[in-house]
Amino acid sequence: MLELRDVQAYYGNIQALKGITLSVQAGEIVTLVGSNGAGKSTTLMTISSVVGVRSGSITFQGRDITKTATDKVVAMGITQVPEGRMIFPALTVLENLRMGGYLRRDKNGLKEDEEKAFTLFPILKERRKQYGGTLSGGEQQMLAIARALMARPKLLLLDEPSLGLAPIIVENIFDVIVQINKEGTTVLLVEQNAQMALQIAHRGYVLETGMVTMSGKASDLLADP
Ligand code: ADP
Numbered sequence: 001m002l003e004l005r006d007v008q009a010y011y012g013n014i015q016a017l018k019g020i021t022l023s024v025q026a027g028e029i030v031t032l033v034g035s036n037g038a039g040k041s042t043t044l045m046t047i048s049s050v051v052g053v054r055s056g057s058i059t060f061q062g063r064d065i066t067k068t069a070t071d072k073v074v075a076m077g078i079t080q081v082p083e084g085r086m087i088f089p090a091l092t093v094l095e096n097l098r099m100g101g102y103l104r105r106d107k108n109g110l111k112e113d114e115e116k117a118f119t120l121f122p123i124l125k126e127r128r129k130q131y132g133g134t135l136s137g138g139e140q141q142m143l144a145i146a147r148a149l150m151a152r153p154k155l156l157l158l159d160e161p162s163l164g165l166a167p168i169i170v171e172n173i174f175d176v177i178v179q180i181n182k183e184g185t186t187v188l189l190v191e192q193n194a195q196m197a198l199q200i201a202h203r204g205y206v207l208e209t210g211m212v213t214m215s216g217k218a219s220d221l222l223a224d225p
């Protein structure tokens with residue numbers, strides 16, 4: 001479904017990615033793990049075209065998207081949940097959720113998808129009239145994922161959903177990721193918490209200083225930390 005070949009990316013003179021090669025098959029949960037600064041977020045941002053690719057290529061469903069603009073990438077079915085969640089504090093939970101609907105071409109079924117989002121995250125239904133700014137970190141992460149799902153992505157890019165959250169909340173969020181994956185959404189999950197990410201992923205890649213240093217089935221990577 002997604003293929004990165006020898007992707008290199010820079011911030012000014014700093015080379016953040018030194019040749020990332022990886023693939024995601026339809027139906028998988030694939031995780032990118034590795035320490036802070038390894039290039040995980042940058043890899044996601046090259047896919048969504050937030051960061052430009054200096055050399056190498058990215059294909060999605062057989063089409064070259066290396067230089068495709070972010071809005072076109074979203075329209076093709078790739079939605080990113082950014083690090084930091086980006087909830088609008090002065091909009092309500094429901095209004096924030098509806099923002100995700102703007103990203104899609106086909107506006108049919110928006111109401112059903114809102115209900116579906118509230119079924120995945122019942123706490124968001126309770127809080128639907130509250131302002132985004134009043135939510136806890138975990139609730140904001142749930143809302144960020146729910147909003148991204150409103151775009152009906154084929155491939156969901158998740159950047160550190162566990163960041164700063166209590167283990168019980170992370171478990172709850174990961175359960176939902178597993179559920180939406182079972183229902184057909186392919187997931188590329190960036191996580192610093194490798195132990196947790198590899199529990200739910202099918203396969204994983206370990207990144208270090210802009211390179212892939214290990215890859216394989218999640219169970220093998222878990223056994224060989
Ligand atoms: P990770 O997500 O694995 O923590 P990043 O992709 O955020 O890693 O960062 C990869 C490298 O790029 C790091 O060396 C980081 O310092 C650098 N970097 C990230 N964002 C920027 C930026 N906006 N400007 C300059 N350097 C950056």
Ligand code: ADP
Pocket residue numbers: 048049050070074078079080081082085086099100103144147148
């Ligand atoms: P902003 O007003 O902050 O630019 P948008 O209205 O463009 O935000 O985007 C709202 C939501 O769209 C984001 O929270 C995210 O779910 C999704 N989104 C934003 N940027 C991207 C991207 N580069 N790739 C995929 N989805 C994105």
